[in-house]
Amino acid sequence: MNCKLISREKSLQLPSAVKHACHAMLYAPSDEKLFSHIPVKYAVLMQMRFDGQLGFPGGFVDLSDRTLEEGLKRELSEELDYTLDFAESDHMYCHIWEEPIHLVTHFYTKRLTLAELRAVEAAAVQGKEFGLETMGLVRVPLFFLHDGKGGLPSFLCNNFIGNARSQLVDALKSLGIVKEEQLKSALKSSSR
Ligand code: APR
Ligand code: MG
Numbered sequence: 001m002n003c004k005l006i007s008r009e010k011s012l013q014l015p016s017a018v019k020h021a022c023h024a025m026l027y028a029p030s031d032e033k034l035f036s037h038i039p040v041k042y043a044v045l046m047q048m049r050f051d052g053q054l055g056f057p058g059g060f061v062d063l064s065d066r067t068l069e070e071g072l073k074r075e076l077s078e079e080l081d082y083t084l085d086f087a088e089s090d091h092m093y094c095h096i097w098e099e100p101i102h103l104v105t106h107f108y109t110k111r112l113t114l115a116e117l118r119a120v121e122a123a124a125v126q127g128k129e130f131g132l133e134t135m136g137l138v139r140v141p142l143f144f145l146h147d148g149k150g151g152l153p154s155f156l157c158n159n160f161i162g163n164a165r166s167q168l169v170d171a172l173k174s175l176g177i178v179k180e181e182q183l184k185s186a187l188k189s190s191s192r
């Protein structure tokens, strides 16, 4: 993947020709159980994009946005028809890309309640971009089925835009949503 980590501060000092895009992983603790016995633990949202790849809601920041967080709020309201505020403290990290365009991708995580996350899901299907830019929100299966493949390992075999797959894995790890050992084994079985 042709991208490098860059600090938020440095990224904001880059020439104005460099574009910025912000995307967010929305998640909520959940006490739901699959088949009444497999704990789901968390609901984590990604979306099927117009290009057939999985990614996170968000998009390009434009000149009308005063801050990165305002740009993210606007993109989410366009894509999901739901208004959420973001703070600098929700910014997890960012990467600079040189190909195909000079772009910085900023990645945010935001914890919601399950009721709020369900409201986001319900709004998204009513939004004007549903079936267009956004083909639907998906919850990430975080569990591991007995065959060693079903659940998170299979999910990680999908196609992801940019570095969305590593953004997902890094966020699951740093937020303590999935244990490091389990993530390692999911990554290993998804690469087979
Ligand atoms: N990691 C890295 N790059 C990403 C990620 C990610 N997780 N998600 C998206 N990108 C890249 C995309 O490839 C794109 O180049 O960031 C850029 C902007 O993200 P999008 O969500 O696709 O942008 P958005 O503003 O929502 O809308 C897409 O692009 O081609 C235009 O006119 C089209 O309006 C549309 C817009
Ligand atoms: Mg958009």
Ligand code: MG
Binding pocket: 057, 058, 059, 060, 075, 079
């Ligand atoms: Mg987008």
